Amino acid sequence: xxxxxxAAVGGYLIGDSVKGYENGGxxxxxxxxxxxxxxxxxxxxxxxxxxxxxxxxxxxxxxSIDDLRKDKYLDEYLTSSEKNGKIKIxxxxxxxxxxLPIVESNGEVIDGWxxxxxxxxxxxxxxxxxxxxxx
Numbered sequence: 622x623x624x625x626x627x628a629a630v631g632g633y634l635i636g637d638s639v640k641g642y643e644n645g646g647x648x649x650x651x652x653x654x655x656x657x658x659x660x661x662x663x664x665x666x667x668x669x670x671x672x673x674x675x676x677x678x679x680x681x682x683x684x685s686i687d688d689l690r691k692d693k694y695l696d697e698y699l700t701s702s703e704k705n706g707k708i709k710i711x712x713x714x715x716x717x718x719x720x721l722p723i724v725e726s727n728g729e730v731i732d733g734w735x736x737x738x739x740x741x742x743x744x745x746x747x748x749x750x751x752x753x754x755x756x
């Protein structure tokens with residue numbers, strides 16, 4: 622497997638493992654913004670979303686998918702995308718970069734809906750995320 626270099630946070634991602642920040646490391650919001658700009662997303666990020674990301678610092682947490690689904694917008698997306706017991710996953714152009722979903726301290730998922738959907742399809746009950754911490 623090819624490691625994706627996450628130079629902005631001094632770690633790297635292999636599969637579901639973020640080396641360097643698993644044990645309580647804090648990642649600054651500005652670092653998260655730089656990472657997501659490099660990795661990108663299917664629809665791009667608005668300046669408003671990037672500002673929201675930069676307003677908090679983040680720690681890596683393993684969180685239950687049921688807890689993430691308390692975000693009503695995420696839950697609506699997942700429910701509306703489900704067919705025959707599987708959630709439809711959007712197709713990407715090029716290589717799919719693996720980055721952890723980003724969750725604000727209030728529990729709102731601001732990036733990573735498709736990665737959460739894939740985890741559900743894979744039968745996972747928990748997922749690692751960057752979880753917001755008020756500065």
